[in-house]
Amino acid sequence: MAELEVRQIRKDFGSFTAVKDVSVRFDSARVTCLLGPSGCGKTTLMRMIAGLETPTSGDVLFDGAPVTSLSPSARDIGMVFQYPVVYQGLTVRQNVELPLRATRGLPPSERARRVADALEILDLTGVADNDVSRLTHALKQKVAVARAIARQPHIILLDEPVTNIDATTKSQLKHALRRLTRELHQTIVYVTHDQTEAMTLADEILLMNDGEIVQRGSPREVYNHPAHRFGGWFLGNPGMNFVPHEVSRNGGDGEIRRPLFAQTMSIEGHDGRTEVIVGVRPEHLTVGTDASADGVRARIKHAAIVTGGQQLLALDVDGVGMKAKVSAGSRYRVGDLVLLSCRYDDVSFFDADGAKLSITLKQRTARG
């Protein structure tokens, strides 16, 4: 196992800074996903770890020792790219074995064992003697992964390897990554722009935007509690609603109400701000028609069926546009008047710059 760390790493391309003085430690025995939109710097960061790109400043450290000046081949890493790199004309087994032949001091029996292990982990044993050039894209990608892991490098870097790959292969890859981290304690860094891929495969997500790491956490943590407005927007289909709320004063306390709350709510931790932005995910909004229920009135402007038969509703709440995603089988129509509410735990707060605010929200209690 190896601990991987980058310190104050930076990459400039002319006047454009792709990675802005990022410091982060990647834990061993975990799958860490670098997730972000195109241009966020994730690939550049990975290429600097691999040695394919020279940092403008800062260091890459393996187990505390700088490797920044080492060539890619001198670093103990395995890499898998989006398009599978395989050696045409060789069998699957030969493909996996090839890099091991160049490894000095590795006895043939050990070599054979590692190849067999790698093939087994990726469920390739049955096609071990097939010509690799005849395999499907998905199988070739598995061969590329098997080759990267057979060398038993301490760090494995994967660049969107399962884009356009079927569920079976994804599942096998997921299990393979899990085994590698659990049994060999390898450090796995996985780069993707696809939130589903990251949420499905990662132990931990490093969310990137504009050359910086915006948030680090388990997939559900990052999804449910975005540390920045960016994470609320980027994750989710569609992303969070962001609704500015005016803070009024009641003695020392702050209060907010419209447009999202039917009753006046007390807030703590707003630090005297006169406005906060309330973030709530479309699927966390409850839509109902029961007039006795608590909620704010909203009119449906558009209703579309989306993923898994759910309805995505565009709503007008006091002139503010919001989106709600309600369960399959709902039959709301354009023009319907509904009541909108949400659980207080599902609400996030942000300041005008998008930074998360630690605000607690509670229903105002009658005084005196």
Added chain:
Amino acid sequence: MPRVEFRGISKRYGRNEVLRDLSVVLEGGVFNVVLGPPGCGKSLLLRLMTGIEPADQGSVVVDGHDVSDLSPGERNIGYVPQSFALYPHYRVFDNIAYPLVLAGASKSGAEPAVRRIAEMLRIDGLLDKRPDQLSGGEKQRVAIARGLVKDTKLFVLDDPLTGLDFKLRERLFDDLREMRETLGATFVYTTSDPLESLILADQVHVLTSGRIIESGRVHDVYRAPRHLHSMQLLCFPRANVLDGRLVRSNGSATCRTELFEVPVSLQSDELASGDAGRSVKVCIRAEDLVVGGTARDGSVRFPVAVVLAEDLGGELVVHLDAGDTRLITALRHDRDVDLDGTDMTAQVEPEAVIVFDAESNQRLGQGRGGRHG
């Protein structure tokens, strides 16, 4: 608002007949989506409509007037092509103004229209930039603006969001719907993407094998598809399809698959008694297949094993093995389900089992619940 009719359109390239006697009515003043798999002839249909290409047979009729012999200029259709190229040496303004200038407008004459459309697409701050100073999403917006700048009420958009990442598309979904409403125009839009169709369309027209196999309000086609391919193309995640046989059993129609058997109500009682049975395709939407939870009375049940649960954030898409068949279910993340078991039970309400003829792909009927006679 212009209403467009294709009447008996055929078009072949060499031996490849791309469109075969295609007829369809595209309603005026709504968002029409032509949905079909890649390579089905969607783009060709739009090119025939704009007049860039002629049909071998048939006619294109706009508001009752046959426009088949009119030139593209005379048809006055706004067009956003699939692969757009911006003029690299032109400013964004000139790129957007191009179709107007081509039609004889002066630059200053074009300005109000360019500014208006740029504002609607939120690129009015970019008008003085050059294409190489724009991001991918901004370039796409410029290309869309160029297609929508014309003073007309009929616009065609050929899969304009393809290749954009989901977040950029999300924003453009809203913008495109809003643009259509503001312009009060007829939109004809092609895509192969189910979600894009569901979110954008008022009317959907499903194109496969050279013909429009089904047209209708998008909600209706989703909920009650008349054709197997409509169901397959419009569902996300994809619909489950099983091979089955429709047989007579005790006087009523029954559908058998390797996983279950279910009584079927047929749309027409054409299955003669004594019929040895016919091959059918049995479809279940992902959301109608329920894993875990308590067994419901009258539901169809069978064992499954979980292969992979993909986390979409708000939903889980779960891939299942049932015998030799791979199935998919979708559930909201708020449902508390333990998906780690290998011996799980899937269930589906009989009414959610939709049966199509395996040859014609036409809908025959659906499962029937309860303990009827």
